[in-house]
Amino acid sequence: MNQNQLKQQVGQKAAELVEDQTIVGLGTGSTVRYLVEALGKRVAEEKLNITGVVTSNATADLAQKCGIKLKSVDEVEQIDMTIDGADEISADFQGIKGGGAALLFEKIVATNSKKNVWIVDQSKLKKQLGAFPLPVEVIPYGSQKIFERFQQAGYQPTFRLTADQQKKKTDSGNFIIDLHLQQIENPQALATKLIQQVGVVEHGLFLNLVNTVIVGTPTGPQVITAR
Numbered sequence: 001m002n003q004n005q006l007k008q009q010v011g012q013k014a015a016e017l018v019e020d021q022t023i024v025g026l027g028t029g030s031t032v033r034y035l036v037e038a039l040g041k042r043v044a045e046e047k048l049n050i051t052g053v054v055t056s057n058a059t060a061d062l063a064q065k066c067g068i069k070l071k072s073v074d075e076v077e078q079i080d081m082t083i084d085g086a087d088e089i090s091a092d093f094q095g096i097k098g099g100g101a102a103l104l105f106e107k108i109v110a111t112n113s114k115k116n117v118w119i120v121d122q123s124k125l126k127k128q129l130g131a132f133p134l135p136v137e138v139i140p141y142g143s144q145k146i147f148e149r150f151q152q153a154g155y156q157p158t159f160r161l162t163a164d165q166q167k168k169k170t171d172s173g174n175f176i177i178d179l180h181l182q183q184i185e186n187p188q189a190l191a192t193k194l195i196q197q198v199g200v201v202e203h204g205l206f207l208n209l210v211n212t213v214i215v216g217t218p219t220g221p222q223v224i225t226a227r
């Protein structure tokens with residue numbers, strides 16, 4: 001099974017977990033794409049009555065095409081369950097997200113959800129976080145100064161660029177600086193340091209947010225729940 005097939009497997013499995021009459025947070029990325037398509041199918045075939053709260057314009061476009069009705073996070077009291085992808089997950093269920101530049105809305109939706117589930121292929125499971133570059137969303141004004149401070153701290157930053165070499169803009173019009181850290185010894189301490197930096201809007205460390213992960217493996221999806 002290739003990586004895409006594993007992503008499809010967990011996207012479809014997660015769609016089965018969604019109950020009728022619930023409010024569902026919909027993450028962003030290629031794995032979530034399969035989830036949204038499978039949910040759209042359930043809406044059409046089973047008349048499943050759900051409301052989606054999206055985490056990006058890309059997911060909003062897809063969900064609308066799939067016939068899923070949407071509300072913004074501010075229009076709902078609470079989200080019953082959010083299902084999202086991840087870039088890395090450590091053994092203690094901490095994660096890095098933001099590979100798709102949607103980390104800000106993803107974290108807002110996740111922190112307003114009763115339950116968070118991540119869907120990943122098995123390559124995303126790691127002993128320790130940090131091999132995947134850690135995305136940090138920064139406001140454009142002063143972003144060069146933040147970049148230089150990250151350089152001085154030894155974080156090996158790079159601005160994320162578009163295909164035509166422009167600084168990538170998030171759905172909120174911010175830039176992404178990716179930190180090439182290799183290993184993150186203390187995710188909580190780093191998270192605290194980053195968020196204290198003026199101009200940093202959010203970072204891709206998602207800590208203590210998830211307790212269920214569905215992992216795609218060649219022998220089928222495995223649901224792992226934190227103790």
Ligand SMILES: O=C(CO)[C@H](O)[C@H](O)COP(=O)(O)O
Nearest residue numbers: 029030031085098099100102
């Ligand atoms: O955090 C994200 C977007 O900001 C994605 O969930 C993460 O990058 C995983 O993406 P994919 O499912 O395409 O591997």
